Amino acid sequence: MTTPDKAIPGQVLKEAKCIVVVPGIVKVAFGIGARRGKGVATCRTTSGWSAPAPVGFREGSVGFQIGGKSVDLIMLVMNRDAANRLLSSTLKIGGDVSGTAGPVGPDVSNNPEWRNSEILSYSKSRGAFAGIDLKGAALKQDKSATIGLYGRYIPFGSILSGKVRPPADSDTFLTAIRKYAGTASRG
Numbered sequence: 001m002t003t004p005d006k007a008i009p010g011q012v013l014k015e016a017k018c019i020v021v022v023p024g025i026v027k028v029a030f031g032i033g034a035r036r037g038k039g040v041a042t043c044r045t046t047s048g049w050s051a052p053a054p055v056g057f058r059e060g061s062v063g064f065q066i067g068g069k070s071v072d073l074i075m076l077v078m079n080r081d082a083a084n085r086l087l088s089s090t091l092k093i094g095g096d097v098s099g100t101a102g103p104v105g106p107d108v109s110n111n112p113e114w115r116n117s118e119i120l121s122y123s124k125s126r127g128a129f130a131g132i133d134l135k136g137a138a139l140k141q142d143k144s145a146t147i148g149l150y151g152r153y154i155p156f157g158s159i160l161s162g163k164v165r166p167p168a169d170s171d172t173f174l175t176a177i178r179k180y181a182g183t184a185s186r187g
Contacts, residue, residue, distance in 0.1 A: 007104065008074065008076075008104065008122055008180075009104065010180065012076065012114060012120065013076065013180050013181040013182070014181060014182045015078065015115075016044075016076040016077060016078060016120075016181055017043060017044055017077050017078060017079065017080060017082070017083040018041055018042065018043035018044070018076075018077035018082075018083050018086055018160065019041070019042055019043075019074065019075070019076055019077070019177060019181060020039060020040070020041040020055060020073075020074070020075040020076075020077070020086075020139060021039050021040055021041075021072075021073070021074055021173075022037040022038065022039030022055065022057045022072070022073040022074075022075075023037070023039060023072045023073075024037060024071075024072065036056075036057065036058050037056075037057045037073065038054065038055065038056055038057070038142055038145060039054075039055050039057065039073070040052035040053060040054055040055060040170075040173065041053045041055050041086065041139070041160060042160070042173075042174065042177055043077070043083055043086070043160040043161070043162075045161065045162030046162070047162060048178070048183045049174055049177050049178060049181075049183070050159060050160045050161065050162045050164070050166075051159050051162075051164045051165060051166035051167065051170060052149070052159075052166065052170045052173055052174070053141065053146070053156050053159040053160050054141065054142040054145030054146050054148075054149060055139050055140065055141060055142055056139070056140050056141075056142040056145075057073065057137065057138070057139055058137065058138055058140075071123045071124065072123065072124045073121065073122070073123050074121070074122045074123075075119055075120070075121050075122075075139075076119065076120040076121075076122075077118070077119055078114075078115075078117055078118060078119065078120060079118055081118065082118035082119055086139065086156075086160065104122070141155075141156040146159075149167060149169070150164070150167065
């Protein structure tokens with residue numbers, strides 16, 4: 001975000017309904033590939049951003065491929081229908097909702113196509129974020145991480161709809177979200 005011409009556009013962030021951050025997704029492939037990672041999601045509520053809800057990310061692929069790498073991923077849920085599917089605790093990209101690579105740079109007025117997307121995705125392996133195709137990927141509530149963060153199991157929808165107070169450990173994360181994506185709830 002500190003390099004404006006390679007950052008996620010502020011206008012896009014301000015219109016996001018939910019933000020999912022999955023740092024350090026590991027991709028391993030030898031004919032059959034898989035990406036897996038853990039992260040957190042937060043959604044806009046009438047009083048700001050929800051407490052973070054732990055998520056697990058997984059994706060499989062088949063084809064000629066070999067190797068491995070680590071990628072940081074940000075997904076922006078852009079409309080209420082996709083946000084409601086996320087609240088249900090499992091979201092399949094390409095199945096339940098469509099996902100596309102998000103635009104980068106300070107000006108998105110010359111590329112209004114992003115407004116039609118349910119989910120915009122950004123990845124970073126080294127350097128700047130770039131759009132990434134996540135067709136076939138799935139997000140699911142990470143129940144064991146939820147228990148670890150909150151001391152008990154709390155349903156995904158309760159956390160992301162703002163019914164749960166954010167733990168003190170989430171202050172840095174939520175401060176960064178408010179800094180870049182704003183605070184007001186959007187319908």
